[in-house]
Amino acid sequence: MGAPPGYRPSAWVHLLHQLPRADFQLRPVPSGFAPREQEYQQALLLVVALAGLGLGLSLVFIAVYLIRFCCCRPPEPPGAKSTPPGGGCVTWSCVAALLVGCAGIGIGFYGNSETSDGVSQLSSALLHANHTLSTIDHLVVETVERLGEAVRTELTTLEEVLAQRTELVAATRGARRQAEAVAQQLQGLAFWQGVPLSPLQVAEDVSFVEEYRWLAYVLLLLLELLVCLFTLVGLAKQSKWLVVVMTAMSLLVLVLSWGSMGLEAATAVGLSDFCSNPDTYVLNLTQEETGLSSDILNYYFLCNQAITNPFQQRLTLSQRALANIHSQLQGLEREAVPQFPSAQKPLLSLEETLNVTEGNFHQLVALLHCRGLHKDYGVALRGLCEDALEGLLFLLLFSLLSAGALATTLCSLPRAWALFPPSDDYEDTDDDDPFNPQESKRFVQWQSSI
Amino acid sequence: MGAPPGYRPSAWVHLLHQLPRADFQLRPVPSGFAPREQEYQQALLLVVALAGLGLGLSLVFIAVYLIRFCCCRPPEPPGAKSTPPGGGCVTWSCVAALLVGCAGIGIGFYGNSETSDGVSQLSSALLHANHTLSTIDHLVVETVERLGEAVRTELTTLEEVLAQRTELVAATRGARRQAEAVAQQLQGLAFWQGVPLSPLQVAEDVSFVEEYRWLAYVLLLLLELLVCLFTLVGLAKQSKWLVVVMTAMSLLVLVLSWGSMGLEAATAVGLSDFCSNPDTYVLNLTQEETGLSSDILNYYFLCNQAITNPFQQRLTLSQRALANIHSQLQGLEREAVPQFPSAQKPLLSLEETLNVTEGNFHQLVALLHCRGLHKDYGVALRGLCEDALEGLLFLLLFSLLSAGALATTLCSLPRAWALFPPSDDYEDTDDDDPFNPQESKRFVQWQSSI
Numbered sequence: 001m002g003a004p005p006g007y008r009p010s011a012w013v014h015l016l017h018q019l020p021r022a023d024f025q026l027r028p029v030p031s032g033f034a035p036r037e038q039e040y041q042q043a044l045l046l047v048v049a050l051a052g053l054g055l056g057l058s059l060v061f062i063a064v065y066l067i068r069f070c071c072c073r074p075p076e077p078p079g080a081k082s083t084p085p086g087g088g089c090v091t092w093s094c095v096a097a098l099l100v101g102c103a104g105i106g107i108g109f110y111g112n113s114e115t116s117d118g119v120s121q122l123s124s125a126l127l128h129a130n131h132t133l134s135t136i137d138h139l140v141v142e143t144v145e146r147l148g149e150a151v152r153t154e155l156t157t158l159e160e161v162l163a164q165r166t167e168l169v170a171a172t173r174g175a176r177r178q179a180e181a182v183a184q185q186l187q188g189l190a191f192w193q194g195v196p197l198s199p200l201q202v203a204e205d206v207s208f209v210e211e212y213r214w215l216a217y218v219l220l221l222l223l224e225l226l227v228c229l230f231t232l233v234g235l236a237k238q239s240k241w242l243v244v245v246m247t248a249m250s251l252l253v254l255v256l257s258w259g260s261m262g263l264e265a266a267t268a269v270g271l272s273d274f275c276s277n278p279d280t281y282v283l284n285l286t287q288e289e290t291g292l293s294s295d296i297l298n299y300y301f302l303c304n305q306a307i308t309n310p311f312q313q314r315l316t317l318s319q320r321a322l323a324n325i326h327s328q329l330q331g332l333e334r335e336a337v338p339q340f341p342s343a344q345k346p347l348l349s350l351e352e353t354l355n356v357t358e359g360n361f362h363q364l365v366a367l368l369h370c371r372g373l374h375k376d377y378g379v380a381l382r383g384l385c386e387d388a389l390e391g392l393l394f395l396l397l398f399s400l401l402s403a404g405a406l407a408t409t410l411c412s413l414p415r416a417w418a419l420f421p422p423s424d425d426y427e428d429t430d431d432d433d434p435f436n437p438q439e440s441k442r443f444v445q446w447q448s449s450i
Numbered sequence: 451m452g453a454p455p456g457y458r459p460s461a462w463v464h465l466l467h468q469l470p471r472a473d474f475q476l477r478p479v480p481s482g483f484a485p486r487e488q489e490y491q492q493a494l495l496l497v498v499a500l501a502g503l504g505l506g507l508s509l510v511f512i513a514v515y516l517i518r519f520c521c522c523r524p525p526e527p528p529g530a531k532s533t534p535p536g537g538g539c540v541t542w543s544c545v546a547a548l549l550v551g552c553a554g555i556g557i558g559f560y561g562n563s564e565t566s567d568g569v570s571q572l573s574s575a576l577l578h579a580n581h582t583l584s585t586i587d588h589l590v591v592e593t594v595e596r597l598g599e600a601v602r603t604e605l606t607t608l609e610e611v612l613a614q615r616t617e618l619v620a621a622t623r624g625a626r627r628q629a630e631a632v633a634q635q636l637q638g639l640a641f642w643q644g645v646p647l648s649p650l651q652v653a654e655d656v657s658f659v660e661e662y663r664w665l666a667y668v669l670l671l672l673l674e675l676l677v678c679l680f681t682l683v684g685l686a687k688q689s690k691w692l693v694v695v696m697t698a699m700s701l702l703v704l705v706l707s708w709g710s711m712g713l714e715a716a717t718a719v720g721l722s723d724f725c726s727n728p729d730t731y732v733l734n735l736t737q738e739e740t741g742l743s744s745d746i747l748n749y750y751f752l753c754n755q756a757i758t759n760p761f762q763q764r765l766t767l768s769q770r771a772l773a774n775i776h777s778q779l780q781g782l783e784r785e786a787v788p789q790f791p792s793a794q795k796p797l798l799s800l801e802e803t804l805n806v807t808e809g810n811f812h813q814l815v816a817l818l819h820c821r822g823l824h825k826d827y828g829v830a831l832r833g834l835c836e837d838a839l840e841g842l843l844f845l846l847l848f849s850l851l852s853a854g855a856l857a858t859t860l861c862s863l864p865r866a867w868a869l870f871p872p873s874d875d876y877e878d879t880d881d882d883d884p885f886n887p888q889e890s891k892r893f894v895q896w897q898s899s900i
Contacts, residue, residue, distance in 0.1 A: 106556040110563075117567075128825075309812065316808050323773030358766050362759065362815050369816030375578075375825075 006374070007381040009276050012389060016272030022046060033273035033281050044266045051262025055255060058407045065411050090419065091235060094412035097405040098228045104401030105225050111394025112217045114387055119210040121383025126203035129376040133192040133199065136367050140190040143360045147183045150353045151176055154346040158332070161343045168336050175328045175350075178321045182357070185318040189311055189364060191296055197289040217395065220260065224253050224402055231409065238420045247413045254406040261399035268392045275385035282377075303374035311368050322358055329354065456824070457831040459726050462839060466722030472496060483723035483731050494716045501712025505705060508857045515861050540869065541685060544862035547855040548678045554851030555675050561844025562667045564837055569660040571833025576653035579826040583642040583649065586817050590640040593810045597633045600803045601626055604796040608782070611793045618786050625778045625800075628771045632807070635768040639761055639814060641746055647739040667845065670710065674703050674852055681859065688870045697863045704856040711849035718842045725835035732827075753824035761818050772808055779804065 009017075021029040023042035034040045155176045162168040227249045234242035274281060283301050287294060295310040309315070329350055336343045366372075459467075471479040473492035484490045605626045612618040677699045684692035724731060733751050737744060745760040759765070779800055786793045816822075 109556075110560060113560075309809070312809060312812065315812055316805075319769050319808070320773040320776055323770040324777070326770055327774070355766075358769070359759070359762060362762065362765055363819065365812050365815040366819030366821060369813065371816060372821060372825075375822075 006378045007278075007385065010386055010389070012393060013272045013275045013385060016269055017276040019269065021269070031273050032277070033270065035270065044270055047266040047269055048262035051258050051265060054261070054403070055258035058254070058258070058403065062407060062410050066414055069415060090412050090415040094235060094409055094416055095232065097408035097412065098232055101224065101228050101402050101405035101409070104398045104405060105221050105228070107394050107401065108217070108221045108224075108398030111391045111396075111398055112214060112221065113391070114394060115391030116210060116214050118383040118386065118388030118391060119206060121387060122380045123203040123206045123210075125376040125380035125383065126199040126206070128379075129373055130199035130203065132367055132372055132376070136364065137190045137193050139360050139364050139367070140186050140193075143357055143364075144183045144186055146353055147179050147186075147357060150350055151179050151183075154350045154353070155179070157346045158343055158350075161340050161346070162332075162336055165336075165339075168332060171328050171332055171335075175325050175332075178325045178328070182318050182321045182325070185314045185321070186361075186364070188314050189368060191292065191311075192290075195290045195292065197286070217260075220253075220256055221398075223249075224257075224406075227253055231413070235416060240417060240420055243413055243417050243420075247410065247417075250406050250409050250413070254403060254410065257399045257403045257406060261396060261403065264392055264396045264399060268389065268396060271385065271389050271392065275381070275389065278381055278385070300370050300373045301377060303370035307370075309369070315365060315368070318361060322354065322361065325354060456828045457728075457835065460836055460839070462843060463722045463725045463835060466719055467726040469719065471719070481723050482727070483720065485720065494720055497716040497719055498712035501708050501715060504711070504853070505708035508704070508708070508853065512857060512860045516864055519865060540862050540865040544685060544859055544866055545682065547858035547862065548682055551674065551678050551852050551855030551859070554848045554855060555671050555678070557844050557851065558667065558671045558674075558848030561841045561846075561848055562664060562671070563841070564844060565841030566660060566664050568833040568836065568838030568841055569656060571837060572830045573653040573656045573660075575826040575830035575833065576649040576656070578829075579823055580649040580653065582817055582822055582826070586814065587640045587643050589810050589814050589817070590636050590643075593807055593814075594633045594636055596803055597629050597636075597807060600800055601629050601633075604800045604803070605629070607796045608793055608800075611790050611796070612782075612786055615786075615789075618782060621778050621782055621785075625775050625782075628775045628778070632768050632771045632775070635764045635771070636811075636814070638764050639818060641742065641761075645740045645742065647736070667710075670703075670706055671848075673699075674707075674856075677703055681863070685866060690867060690870055693863055693867050693870075697860065697867075700856050700859050700863070704853060704860065707849045707853045707856060711846060711853065714842055714846045714849060718839065718846060721835065721839050721842065725831070725839065728831055728835070750820050750823045751827060753820035757820075759819070765815060765818070768811060772804065772811065775804055 017031055019031075021031050021040075021043035023029050023039045024046065029039045029043040155172060158172050159169055162172060227246055230242060231246040231250070233239075234246055279301055283294070283297055286292070286297055286301075290297075293310070299307050299310050329347060332343070333347050337347065467481055469481075471481050471490075471493035473479050473489045474496065479489045479493040605622060609619055609622050609626075612622060677696055680692060681696040681700070683689075684696055729751055733744070733747050736742070736747055736751075740747075743760070749757050749760050779797060782793070783797050787797065
């Protein structure tokens with residue numbers, strides 16, 4: 001019984017929601033979702049700033065490492081071997097880092113598709129809710145028009161036909177009053193008419209933003225994949241210019257990775273705050289945007305046994321009025337038709353209208369019940385707070401892995417580069433001479449690395 | 451207006467549905483979904499057999515290639531270089547094949563998770579439908595009991611209190627008749643009562659099978675990942691025993707890949723036949739399993755404007771009877787209470803019961819409307835025919851990639867193995883001697899491969 005199983009915050013939401021938040025003066029900020037408060041905005045910006053700090057630290061670390069490597073080389077031993085020790089280790093650590101980066105790219109593609117799935121669930125739920133709301137409006141308008149038409153034509157004809165018997169005219173007038181009462185009650189049911197907020201517009205906006213977010217991530221992932229592949233090719237071919245270009249590209253992608261990590265972390269933190277208690281925020285926001293009464297919004301957003309249907313009274317009154325019209329029409333058919341055969345046609349037409357109105361009324365009862373719209377709300381929340389958040393966490397893992405892998409690559413590439421033969425045109429030397437000392441030295445490096 | 455946008459067969463469904471099917475005698479089989487017909491079963495088994503044929507062909511190819519390589523070596527030139535040409539090429543093609551295999555594993559993980567998503571959508575839609583159906587039953591039972599209780603107690607008390615005035619007793623009896631009529635009409639609405647098919651049971655069965663399918667794929671993917679990684683380690687370390695073990699494991703995984711490919715292809719073909727026109731099959735199957743009338747099943751499975759609500763008549767009659775009870779109670783309150791003050795208590799209690807019954811009635815109207823259950827049907831179909839089918843196609847791609855990669859690896863590994871130094875203990879030789887002819891020869895192999 002009761003509402004179907006709804007949305008429950010996941011363990012990730014609880015975990016992220018419990019992380020401490022602070023503003024720019026490092027004073028703690030409550031972790032309720034309040035995107036319009038300056039304090040809360042500062043807390044999210046601080047999360048982005050942390051990623052900036054991480055980028056700065058990793059750049060400083062890489063710079064210090066490379067300066068130490070360039071300027072503080074140990075004095076070379078006077079023997080025949082002039083290669084710095086651990087050269088193969090450097091190349092292989094670079095290769096391992098690139099493989100970790102590739103694994104991260106796979107995780108990133110998965111996370112991107114998960115996030116996209118979640119957001120498309122949200123927008124399809126919004127579209128479905130829009131469909132329900134517009135169907136309610138449409139049904140009400142159609143039914144009210146049909147009733148008005150019946151009052152204007154058939155009931156007027158009937159009154160004219162039955163003009164000789166006042167008690168029958170009174171019954172007809174009673175039916176007219178009831179029909180007008182039903183039309184008035186039904187008009188009150190089109191609660192979304194004239195509301196400035198359109199779920200369709202929101203769904204389109206969300207899809208638009210999501211499309212560009214998805215594309216941006218795909219481009220970033222492809223860029224990183226190309227950098228990884230060409231770096232591997234550069235290492236395998238020992239091509240100096242390729243390695244130099246890829247070092248510069250790795251630096252660019254490192255900056256992009258840290259930047260995306262900041263955005264993902266801030267979004268994940270904000271989303272976890274929203275998802276830990278979405279009802280209050282969504283209720284307040286919707287009330288602000290639509291101006292609807294809190295009765296109606298509570299009914300649809302909470303939809304539990306404790307909250308009565310705010311349209312119950314109107315529905316019951318319409319239902320009773322429809323039943324009264326029916327009994328009055330039946331009475332008229334019994335009394336009037338034998339005496340006034342010309343009354344039969346408008347009476348049959350009225351009964352037809354009544355049947356259609358009752359059908360529409362049942363459809364309205366079904367559409368106005370909170371089940372349908374509340375289910376859309378649940379789907380939207382699950383899309384946002386389960387799939388999209390999970391996708392974001394995978395994207396965060398991708399950013400972390402790729403930042404780590406790229407930092408390692410940036411430390412290793414110049415060292416690997418230094419191990420390459422002095423010129424790019426070594427292909428011209430005699431490859432077939434196994435006693436070529438240059439080749440043999442490089443082979444020892446490879447050997448020690450395997 | 452109308453039903454919300456429902457399920458549409460995707461391009462993949464159309465494509466797979468148009469593939470020709472044949473039975474064991476290679477006679478064409480119509481591509482309608484008919485899993486109980488022997489012809490159709492044979493067509494699906496033939497798809498599985500095609501994968502078996504693929505496995506056989508690739509094993510024959512690998513055997514022929516290796517026998518040719520072992521027995522028909524070109525006579526070695528008499529110079530210092532005794533290495534067969536293209537040794538490095540063999541190693542690198544092996545590495546490239548393993549990388550393709552790893553990419554395939556990534557695709558497989560994605561496909562496995564998509565399929566799992568689709569099936570979990572199906573089972574959650576079934577759970578939701580079960581919830582709706584059991585809520586309808588529960589509401590009907592509760593309302594009928596409440597009405598019966600009111601007839602037994604309050605209406606009987608009222609009749610006793612008003613016994614002196616026969617016209618009031620007649621009105622009370624009229625209300626009793628109406629209440630009994632409502633109870634009878636409502637009982638006809640619990641259409642799922644006593645139906646032997648439980649969506650809950652189906653959902654549990656589906657989840658159970660899916661859990662094991664998911665686990666089996668994860669194990670297969672992990673096994674192949676391990677084989678890829680250890681083969682790479684074996685190649686890098688030039689460890690003969692590791693390469694031999696991994697050759698055997700590759701053969702095992704090759705067989706498993708072709709086997710899973712056959713199952714996936716047959717499932718995808720069957721699913722595409724089901725998904726190209728699911729309504730007819732599901733309607734027939736449900737009618738067979740539940741014995742419900744085709745009116746009701748058509749209403750819920752098709753849910754369009756052309757099909758009228760099969761409960762419309764019952765709902766309208768109940769609604770009119772409820773309105774009649776209301777007007778009779780109001781009449782009694784007006785007429786009887788001034789004369790018989792003791793009638794007020796049972797009358798108030800009856801009005802309370804009437805209000806609750808009207809509330810339950812509106813909930814029943816909402817639950818019985820086809821929107822909710824048809825939406826569950828649409829979600830189940832989209833889960834099965836979009837997400838699960840897409841996941842299956844990704845799994846198929848994984849199987850294809852891994853079969854190709856493993857066949858290449860199986861061709862290359864013994865050749866790479868032949869290029870390794872004769873004993874595993876080469877680490878004991880003097881690594882530091884760049885003029886060691888053995889090392890130099892191996893370096894030339896590496897060199898030509900880079």
